[in-house]
Amino acid sequence: MSVPEWVGDIPTWIGAGGALGAAWFAYQTITSQRQQIGEQQVFIADQTQFMDEQRQNLELEREELRAVAEDRRTAQAKRVKMHSRKAGASTDGQGVATPDDHWVVTVLNESDAPIRQVEVRFGSAYNSAEVYEWNTGWNLAGGPRSSDRLLQLVDFIGPGRAVRFESQRYSSAAVHNNRPVLFFSDENDARWALSARGNLGASRQEPGNPPPAE
Known part of the structure; x- marks a missing residue:
């Protein structure tokens, strides 16, 4: 097939x-x-x-x-307080009001550790004229001075302690233009600046010297 x-x-x-x-x-x-x-x-x-x-x-x-x-x-730096006010206003012999002519600044350490190398500068060039220990029981805006006058650069403010700084006397315009700035070192030696408006920041200012130019 x-x-x-x-x-x-x-x-x-x-x-x-x-x-x-x-x-x-x-x-x-x-x-x-x-x-x-x-x-x-x-x-x-x-x-x-x-x-x-x-x-x-x-x-x-x-x-x-x-x-x-x-x-x-x-944390510690935020617990350091500065109360500032203008002072000096009064009346002269004829009842005429005189303007505020200086700053009064009270620094209070509310932290649990000391702060060191504390100073208040007014504007960019002026140191404190007078510095005193301050009783924290007194009103921040008033109260008498203590008898213990301190140096412009306060080496040590312990926990719960306060110091009062006063500027020199200026004209009313100069007082307004020379607001206080607080400088201090915390327990870790970090340097801080606290402005009269409450602005806190790290500082390059050396204790006893003006801040470096930016």
Whole structure:
């Protein structure tokens, strides 16, 4: 019996079957590779998101640590208070009011540790004219002076203690233009400046010397 012509020869069919198998294998391989690439892309995306979240968490932790360190660094300095007022207004013999002509500044150490090298400067060039120990039971705006007069640069103010600084006498315009600034060192020898408006900041001023020009 002869083989029908539409069947073709056997080698051709074998070759066609092999080609079909190879094509199917290649298709399966490509499909598998695409699936693996897709899974790898998903994995990489997940890892990238995880790493980004970790980075954000680390940044938050660093910010919190910096905030804690800053609070610890400024804790004592924030408990040093300065009360300042203009003084000297009175009336002359004819009942005419005279203007305020000097500053009176009371420095109170409310912290639990001493502060050192304490001084008050008025404007950029004037030292205190008179410095006295101060009784914290007295009103900050009044009260008598103690008999203990101190140097312009007070070496030590203990916890709960106060010192009063007074400026020299100026014209009324000069009083306004020469507001007091308190300089002191905390227990860690960090140097601070506290303005009459309550602004606290680190200072490069050396004790006994004017602040360096910015």
